[in-house]
Amino acid sequence: MWGKRQTKRRALRGMLGFMLLATVVFAAFGAWEWKHGGWISTSYADPETPAATSGAAVPEGSGTITVPGSVTGAEPAPDEFETPPESPDPGGQQPSNPQPPQPPLTPPPEKNERPVSPGKDQYPNRKLVALTFDDGPDGKYTEEILGILKEKGVKATFFLVGTQVAKYPEVAKRIAEEGHDVGNHSWSHADLTKLSAQAMRDQLTKTQDAIFKATGVTSDLMRTPYGAYDDGVLKEIHDQDMTHVFWTVDTRDWAGTSVADMRKNMLSHTHKGGIILMHSFGGRKHAIDHTVALLPTIIEELQDKGYEFVTVNELIASGQAHASTVK
Numbered sequence: 001m002w003g004k005r006q007t008k009r010r011a012l013r014g015m016l017g018f019m020l021l022a023t024v025v026f027a028a029f030g031a032w033e034w035k036h037g038g039w040i041s042t043s044y045a046d047p048e049t050p051a052a053t054s055g056a057a058v059p060e061g062s063g064t065i066t067v068p069g070s071v072t073g074a075e076p077a078p079d080e081f082e083t084p085p086e087s088p089d090p091g092g093q094q095p096s097n098p099q100p101p102q103p104p105l106t107p108p109p110e111k112n113e114r115p116v117s118p119g120k121d122q123y124p125n126r127k128l129v130a131l132t133f134d135d136g137p138d139g140k141y142t143e144e145i146l147g148i149l150k151e152k153g154v155k156a157t158f159f160l161v162g163t164q165v166a167k168y169p170e171v172a173k174r175i176a177e178e179g180h181d182v183g184n185h186s187w188s189h190a191d192l193t194k195l196s197a198q199a200m201r202d203q204l205t206k207t208q209d210a211i212f213k214a215t216g217v218t219s220d221l222m223r224t225p226y227g228a229y230d231d232g233v234l235k236e237i238h239d240q241d242m243t244h245v246f247w248t249v250d251t252r253d254w255a256g257t258s259v260a261d262m263r264k265n266m267l268s269h270t271h272k273g274g275i276i277l278m279h280s281f282g283g284r285k286h287a288i289d290h291t292v293a294l295l296p297t298i299i300e301e302l303q304d305k306g307y308e309f310v311t312v313n314e315l316i317a318s319g320q321a322h323a324s325t326v327k
């Protein structure tokens, strides 16, 4: 009886000791992670790695390209279904303390010239990232996303397809009115590298016109469908006073990737200066339901990790955008 009790007591003491040790290790680890941010993503291809060639390579047939800084490949055709990529498990993330309020960013300069990057990091102690939503506007998801962003007080960037702007000008207008950046994503979601020079130019100008008509804004940002561009396309984009915007994190939401897989991918691949690719329309049936379901929580989780959401123009002006993503 007595022996048993002592054994029990010893076991209890051992357990308490272990718990104390675990708490100390846990606290130290959390503090280190907090300080260093982004420690988890050892497998991430650094977007600062310069591109091998000027312009991006466009492989035959697929309509997709791979650019350094792209984590999981290029933007898909809406009717392409692929298995979501495996993303490394970030491990147990500990909830951290709430963020102290940050002073507002200096607004980007007036748009007389196309935004260029990189610049000097204006906010070395802050971790800015940009959420981007392609292929809208539409009559459902775009407004749901706008509602979430409004509730969270987060600004994002929408790359709009011209035909959709013509269909839903009110939604395009709402995007601009609520302070988000509006970008050009071609007239009909065409692979611009496969068009004649004139047809390619028209894809850009018609969309610029539609965006201006709907929103009163002249877009200075362009994202090519599938991220597919070559030197000719890039030159035309620059001639029309726009900057091409790639991404560092591809959520593959269009493919119906599960909320859990997208969350893991975003938590492990988001870094300071990152640009996250999502969609507000298109893709596989009901795919964007996952985007809408994930958005409120992933915003909070990334904010808990110290990230601040800004528009692409703000990211460029901050000097934190990576040279490989903004051309």
Ligand SMILES: [Zn+2]
Pocket: 075, 134, 135, 185, 189, 225, 226
């Ligand atoms: Zn697209």
